[in-house]
Amino acid sequence: MAPVDFEAFVDELANVSGTTIMPFFRSALGVEDKSGGVDFDPVTEADRAAEAAIRQKIRATFPTHGVMGEEYGSERLDAEFVWVLDPIDGTKSFISGMVGWGTLIGLLRNGQPCYGMMHQPFTRERFSGDGGSAKYRGPGGERVLRTRPCATLADAVLYTTTPRLMAPAEQVRFSVIEEKVKLSRYGGDCYAYAMLAMGLVDLIIEASLQPYDITALIPIIEGAGGVITTWDGGPAQAGGRIVAAGDARVHAAALALLQASFEA
Incomplete structure (x- = not known):
C-alpha cells in the first residue's frame, strides 16, 4: 500500500465540511437543544450534515479506520487510526452569527x-499541525505558526469559553489565575486555541471538554511550540479540565496555582 498523505486528505475533509456548512451560516436554520432543557446545548442541521459528509468520505477512503464524532458517536475505537470530529466547535457562536467557531478534524494513531x-x-x-510543526493558511497566504514567549502570568492574555461551563469549585480555581493575568477574555472556543498557536493569546483554561473538543487542537498547539495538558498535568486528548499555554513558564505557573487552590 502506498504511503498515505493524511494532510492532503484532511484538506479534502475540510473542503467537504465547509461546503456543507456554509449555506447554513447566518441563515434561519433550525436549532435543537441536546440538553433536554437542563443547560442549553444546541445542535443544528449544519452540525449533523457536516459530520455525516466527513464520515462518508472517511468510510469510503479508509474503511478500517475508527471514528469518534460529536453527533454520531463512535465506531472501531480500537483501530490503529481513529478520526476525532467536531463538525462545528462553537455552535453557540455559529447560531449567533459570530465567527468564533470552526470544524475540528483530529487523527489519533494508536491512541x-x-x-x-x-x-x-x-x-x-x-x-x-502534526505535533512537530504547525501552519496557517488563509486569505493572507501561508505561514508557520509559533507561540510567543511569555515569562509570567502578569504578562499573559488569558481566554476561556466561559467560566459558566465550570463547576463552582472550578470557577474558584480559575479566578485565582484570572486575577493575576494582564488581560482576561471570554469566548472563542476552538478559535482561541488557534490564536494561541499564532502567538496572540498566551493561556487558555477550560473545563468539561470532550475528546472531540480538543484532540484536533493538540498537534496544532504542540506543533507551534505550546504546551497543553489537563489541570493535573496529564495528557489532554481525553478532554476534561484543560490548560494550554504558549510558553512552558506560564503553563507551569498556572498549574501550580490551580493545584494549590484545589488543595486549599
Missing part, C-alpha cells in the same frame, strides 16, 4: 494525537 486541523470556512482559514 495518540498525530495530526489536527481547525478549519474556519467563513474566514477561509486553516490551522493545522
Whole structure:
C-alpha cells in the first residue's frame, strides 16, 4: 500500500465540511437543544450534515479506520487510526452569527494525537499541525505558526469559553489565575486555541471538554511550540479540565496555582 498523505486528505475533509456548512451560516436554520432543557446545548442541521459528509468520505477512503464524532458517536475505537470530529466547535457562536467557531478534524494513531486541523470556512482559514510543526493558511497566504514567549502570568492574555461551563469549585480555581493575568477574555472556543498557536493569546483554561473538543487542537498547539495538558498535568486528548499555554513558564505557573487552590 502506498504511503498515505493524511494532510492532503484532511484538506479534502475540510473542503467537504465547509461546503456543507456554509449555506447554513447566518441563515434561519433550525436549532435543537441536546440538553433536554437542563443547560442549553444546541445542535443544528449544519452540525449533523457536516459530520455525516466527513464520515462518508472517511468510510469510503479508509474503511478500517475508527471514528469518534460529536453527533454520531463512535465506531472501531480500537483501530490503529481513529478520526476525532467536531463538525462545528462553537455552535453557540455559529447560531449567533459570530465567527468564533470552526470544524475540528483530529487523527489519533494508536491512541495518540498525530495530526489536527481547525478549519474556519467563513474566514477561509486553516490551522493545522502534526505535533512537530504547525501552519496557517488563509486569505493572507501561508505561514508557520509559533507561540510567543511569555515569562509570567502578569504578562499573559488569558481566554476561556466561559467560566459558566465550570463547576463552582472550578470557577474558584480559575479566578485565582484570572486575577493575576494582564488581560482576561471570554469566548472563542476552538478559535482561541488557534490564536494561541499564532502567538496572540498566551493561556487558555477550560473545563468539561470532550475528546472531540480538543484532540484536533493538540498537534496544532504542540506543533507551534505550546504546551497543553489537563489541570493535573496529564495528557489532554481525553478532554476534561484543560490548560494550554504558549510558553512552558506560564503553563507551569498556572498549574501550580490551580493545584494549590484545589488543595486549599
